[in-house]
Amino acid sequence: MTLSLKELTAEADRCVACGLCLPHCPTYRKTGSEADSPRGRIQLIRAVSQDILPNSARFKEHIDLCLSCRSCESACPNSVSYGTLVDTTRALYIKKESLWLTVAKPFIRHRALSYICTWPLWLLSKAKLLGALKRIVPAAKLLPAISKPIAWKALYPATKPKHGAVSLFLGCATNAFDNQTLSASIYVLNALGYDVHVPTAQTCCGSIARQAGDAVEADALLAKNGASFDRTMPILSTASGCGAGLQDYLTTHQVQDISTFLINCDWSVAEITPLQQRIFVQDPCSLRNGLKAQKAVYDLLKKIPTADIQALPGNGQCCGGAGAYSITQPEMANTLRDDKLTAMQSNQVSILATSNIGCSLHITKGLENAGMDIDVLHPVQIIAKQMGFRA
Structure with missing residues (x-):
């Protein structure tokens, strides 16, 4: 959850500055700068939240360089919620509307729009013209391989004796660039006896917006997902980033990584x-x-x-x-x-x-x-x- 300013300061105060997080922080390993370590960032967050230091460009740079990998949380003896601290700090102090996010936002919000736009990219790749597009439009170099877009059904019934039902979270990037993993997930779940529901109104998990400091947009996406999924069945995510974001913020539903769910299934029927x-x-x-x-x-x-x-x-x-x-x-x-x-x-x-x-x-x-x-x-x-x- 996103903290209030008072809660932010209180959580930052729980850091005892022991330094056990330092060797686990990727950015600290690379820069050697205390300001790019979890301990250093927490000290900066505390100082800015109490108006001891200004919310300057330099402060933003150190927070922006954080990956939110949360390796420090696993090492922290005091269980400081570093991920929540950084999410809240970005919402309060770092929020920015970059060009790429402005362009991407409609596609992130609306799965149908993303579906429509991936078709020409797939056709270009099939015609071996995607390379030419990347030479003409430099930003296109960031595009990965495109799978043929899939129009998902609302329900994929089990092919074996039924054991239950689950919901599948599509995700924006996974749906656009790795729908073969989603198809494979449905195949395995059906083979193990599970009906797979794919709610048509689902949207992005909100993690990209939250990382950019746009808590309002992230919460709106979460609310839409909350209304789209049935609370009586687990939501399975094939992307751990989406799964972690949903588990942290969509607390009204049961969210699991698909591997965690599958490992507890009955595999005696599988060949x-x-x-x-x-x-x-x-x-x-x-x-x-x-x-x-x-x-x-x-x-x-x-x-x-x-x-x-x-x-x-x-x-x-x-x-x-x-x-x-x-x-x-x-x-x-x-x-x-x-x-x-x-x-x-x-x-x-x-x-x-x-x-x-x-x-x-x-x-x-x-x-x-x-x-x-x-x-x-x-x-x-x-x-x-x-x-x-x-x-």
């Missing part, structure tokens, strides 16, 4: 083809520090016979994706991503599993720039393929 390959897993910060559900991904992938499941070295550090961070802070985002690329290269990774669309897009773009041929897939898509799913 899974063996896969004699090593799969490395990248832990998104939102899954590790927000949902605290990274173990479920490994347990899920271990259901694939003969597959060797390994954690990507350096999983404790953010990849730099972090929602819109790769757009707003490209230098730091790319520096952090380089560490992931180095880890993948040194470990001869051929398949990387990640549970967050932001991580997937950011890492895939880095691999493309580096000329590295590595499949980056959602864990559900990997197991779905071994169960017979074909994109």
